[in-house]
Amino acid sequence: MPDFLVTGGAGFIGSNFVRHVLDHTDASVTVLDKLTYAGNLASLEGLPEDRFRFVQGDICDADLVDYLVADHDLVVHFAAESHNDNSLRDPSPFLHTNLIGTYTLLEAARHHDTRFHHISTDEVYGDLELDDPARFTEATPYNPSSPYSATKAGSDLLVRAWVRSFGVRATISNCSNNYGPYQHIEKFIPRQITNVLDGRRPKLYGAGLNVRDWIHADDHSSAVLLIAQRGEIGETYLIGADGEHNNLDVVQSILTMLGQPADAFDLVADRIGHDLRYAIDSTKLRTELGWAPRFADFTAGLAETISWYREHEAWWRPQKDAVEAKYAESGQ
Numbered sequence: 318m319p320d321f322l323v324t325g326g327a328g329f330i331g332s333n334f335v336r337h338v339l340d341h342t343d344a345s346v347t348v349l350d351k352l353t354y355a356g357n358l359a360s361l362e363g364l365p366e367d368r369f370r371f372v373q374g375d376i377c378d379a380d381l382v383d384y385l386v387a388d389h390d391l392v393v394h395f396a397a398e399s400h401n402d403n404s405l406r407d408p409s410p411f412l413h414t415n416l417i418g419t420y421t422l423l424e425a426a427r428h429h430d431t432r433f434h435h436i437s438t439d440e441v442y443g444d445l446e447l448d449d450p451a452r453f454t455e456a457t458p459y460n461p462s463s464p465y466s467a468t469k470a471g472s473d474l475l476v477r478a479w480v481r482s483f484g485v486r487a488t489i490s491n492c493s494n495n496y497g498p499y500q501h502i503e504k505f506i507p508r509q510i511t512n513v514l515d516g517r518r519p520k521l522y523g524a525g526l527n528v529r530d531w532i533h534a535d536d537h538s539s540a541v542l543l544i545a546q547r548g549e550i551g552e553t554y555l556i557g558a559d560g561e562h563n564n565l566d567v568v569q570s571i572l573t574m575l576g577q578p579a580d581a582f583d584l585v586a587d588r589i590g591h592d593l594r595y596a597i598d599s600t601k602l603r604t605e606l607g608w609a610p611r612f613a614d615f616t617a618g619l620a621e622t623i624s625w626y627r628e629h630e631a632w633w634r635p636q637k638d639a640v641e642a643k644y645a646e647s648g649q
């Protein structure tokens with residue numbers, strides 16, 4: 318089993334992936350993470366010391382990246398600035414990390430001929446109308462809307478160019494919206510769960526009718542592990558679990574599951590350029606690599622996630638007031 322270098326492993330999906338790899342393989346894992354506001358060492362507590370190592374650093378630090386990539390068989394690249402709302406307030410860290418960081422890693426992978434898996438998002442494809450029967454496939458043209466999704470689209474194109482021009486052994490995956498434990502409370506589902514737990518009202522942007530295609534982070538992890546090991550070099554795989562729901566339905570489910578009236582939410586200012594709907598067709602991943610999600614029932618996965626936030630208040634409480642104060646500045 319190869320040794321993994323996981324960038325962004327102290328973040329939401331990265332930390333879930335590290336646990337997944339340690340639980341399901343005998344590989345060793347090194348995490349490289351800058352510990353921005355979104356990174357949290359508490360998300361990596363209790364991992365086996367003989368198979369897990371943490372390095373604090375920036376993926377734009379070429380010397381550090383080259384040194385670490387040289388020492389591993391496989392790079393799985395999660396590190397990114399990941400929140401659309403932040404990218405609308407200040408795009409600059411998104412350009413630094415998502416573009417220069419990916420470029421820096423690609424150069425190291427090229428130099429050492431190290432296999433590389435790039436984590437990306439369905440947002441690179443733009444959005445769909447609510448009544449459009451179409452879903453995104455690997456052939457959908459790129460059409461990103463926000464500074465965040467534009468930098469992710471750019472990073473995907475860098476990976477494709479390094480495959481074609483320099484023979485880098487890379488794969489790409491574009492996944493839909495993740496939910497599950499250890500997600501930062503700035504994001505939609507954990508923000509609303511912790512709002513209700515904290516006696517605050519959930520906040521819905523616009524009319525709450527935008528649709529996201531939800532997948533549990535552990536299902537994202539199983540797909541990434543499969544693609545990083547068995548995916549065809551140069552190929553892109555879309556990851557999704559047929560979990561389309563509009564935001565209003567999700568908020569009402571959270572309120573009901575927490576014993577509150579289903580209308581106890583506030584409609585607030587909409588996001589600028591708010592993508593209407595995302596939907597993934599993951600046929601290629603399912604048929605070519607035999608992947609299937611374990612959390613096929615979104616309602617059950619959401620209930621489990623609510624329990625996790627209820628039981629892990631110490632993990633999210635220190636950030637709650639600051640997150641809400643930042644949203645209040647933009648009327649959200």
Ligand code: NAD
Binds near residue numbers: 329353414436438
């Ligand atoms: P996150 O914001 O929770 O975590 C990002 C991590 O990257 C943090 O630990 C942070 O400290 C680290 N990081 C940021 N800049 C860094 C730098 N310059 N050097 C080193 N580390 C740095 O993000 P997430 O939601 O876990 O997303 C992880 C990846 O998955 C991202 O690439 C994102 O685009 C992609 N993705 C996310 C979703 C989703 O629903 N959250 C869906 C599809 C794809």
Ligand code: DAU
Binds near residue numbers: 493503527
């Ligand atoms: O589709 C994949 C993407 O999903 C990832 O690439 C991003 O990293 C990840 O953050 C996520 O992006 P979204 O913008 O879809 O996620 P977010 O949690 O910010 O918002 C989900 C939906 O909920 C979106 O329609 C905006 C809405 N929303 C969000 C917040 C924070 C609200 O209505 N109220 C809120 O308070």
